[in-house]
Amino acid sequence: MLIRPLVPILIQEKLKSTSSIYLVVPPPIIINEEEEYEVKEVQKYRKQGRGMQYLVHWKGYGDEHDKWIAESVLPHAKETIEDY
Numbered sequence: 001m002l003i004r005p006l007v008p009i010l011i012q013e014k015l016k017s018t019s020s021i022y023l024v025v026p027p028p029i030i031i032n033e034e035e036e037y038e039v040k041e042v043q044k045y046r047k048q049g050r051g052m053q054y055l056v057h058w059k060g061y062g063d064e065h066d067k068w069i070a071e072s073v074l075p076h077a078k079e080t081i082e083d084y
Contacts, residue, residue, distance in 0.1 A: 026060040031076075039077045042084035054081060 022050065028035035040059040043066065045052055052071045057063070 006032070036076065039074070039080050042077075042081055055083070 038059040040057045042054045044055040053068045056069045057066050
C-alpha cells in the first residue's frame with residue numbers, strides 16, 4: 001500500500017483559480033470518494049492562532065501555487081510534515 005501526503009480538493013481549486021498560466025498538472029487522487037492532491041514538500045511553518053500552518057509545495061505544480069495550509073487540513077501529510 002502506497003501512502004501519499006494529500007490535501008482536499010477545495011484547497012486545490014483555490015490554487016488553480018489563482019494562476020493565469022495554463023499548466024498540465026497531475027490528476028487528483030480519489031480517497032473516500034473525495035479528490036485530493038499530493039504534497040511534494042513543506043517549505044516553512046508558522047504559528048497561527050492555536051495551531052500551525054505549513055507552506056506547502058504541491059507535486060506537479062509550480063512555486064506560484066505554494067500555499068499556507070493549516071495542519072488540521074493535512075491529515076494525510078503527517079510524514080511529510082515530520083520530515084520537514
